[in-house]
Amino acid sequence: MSQYEHTCMIRGDGGRTIRTILDRICDKWTLLVVATLDQQRLRFTDLHRQIPGISQRMLTLTLRNLERDGLVSRTAYAEVPPRVEYELTPTGRSLIPPALALAGWAIEHIADIEASRTAYETRTG
Structure with missing residues (x-):
């Protein structure tokens, strides 16, 4: 059983809570805001x-x-x-390592993903 399946069983909500949190973290702007606030408190402007x-x-x-x-x-x-002023909370700061890991994964695999996209478009286009 995966960690996700285990968590869903414990919570009994079919993964709704996890999806809600991931929707927030993975939206277009959240990680950019979190990364910008890493190590510094900033005013809105x-x-x-x-x-x-x-x-x-x-x-x-x-x-x-x-x-x-x-x-x-x-x-x-x-x-x-x-x-x-805005700053990350301890929970917000704890998001930095997984966010960096995800960004690193994207950088490491971007060439493969772009090649797959091109091959897909060639096959289906």
Whole structure:
């Protein structure tokens, strides 16, 4: 029995919880936000500048979801103008090693994947 099957049996939810968490972690922006916050606390505008292509609205939604899930903490300072900073929580920091492993796997296998895609398109195109 796989670890996934074992966890699903224990939880009794058919894998719904795991899929929900993986959906969050594997969305288009989450890993980029987490990687950008690795080793540094950033203000919203600095974070926005460092992630090319993300809209302010999508960054806001991503940060809210990460805060809700306990991966990012938000600290608001009573200053004029207001200052808000984001940083990874210990749980968020624990995501860095598996994320780096996944990125390393992608880098290691990109040539094989691209070759398979080309072969597939040739066969089916």
